[in-house]
């Protein structure tokens with residue numbers, strides 16, 4: 001397993017590969033080329049920033065049977081996809097800002113795939129050749145808007161509504177990983193990625209039939225059951241496998 005991320009040192013952003021307690025600085029985004037500059041920094045001396053800068057941020061809905069049940073929906077027979085605005089991305093330790101505090105705004109913890117090679121009309125057999133790696137994502141959702149509007153783009157695209165990170169992991173088999181969310185320290189979601197109705201390979205293949213996935217694009221793969229509302233002052237900790245957790249605070253935007 002190799003670990004990559006986005007970092008800031010003295011206000012300068014860079015992509016790097018994490019090795020133990022050090023970060024090897026890369027000349028380009030890791031999904032473009034893994035080209036070390038030779039500069040190595042201590043992980044403790046840099047800030048963890050966004051690990052991806054996708055041209056498209058795609059989400060999948062209704063991909064765990066128990067979540068379909070809790071949402072009182074029925075399976076669609078094919079993956080349900082929509083776009084989230086890339087401007088909704090939030091780094092590890094960043095604060096989720098609830099746009100409408102009077103609305104129900106829920107957390108959803110999800111495995112997120114980062115595309116490595118351009119994918120267009122790929123089969124599910126070859127789809128994983130187009131995935132660079134994986135990270136932890138949250139798909140924060142304004143349920144009031146989601147219920148009143150037919151499309152999911154707006155209710156899930158407010159600034160800060162897609163925390164991801166802290167890092168991206170390559171050379172990982174993501175077919176059966178534990179996925180968990182703690183809300184103010186209490187476990188609210190706990191499942192395994194093997195419970196997904198559509199696997200990452202099937203999702204990437206399906207999406208690639210209708211649009212071209214570019215390297216660096218991010219695909220959120222759906223949430224298991226246990227979703228619940230967030231409020232000003234809350235702390236979320238999302239965990240997949242034994243990866244370092246994604247931690248985010250919550251406050252009202254206004």
Ligand code: MG
Nearest residue numbers: 108139222223
């Ligand atoms: Mg979701």
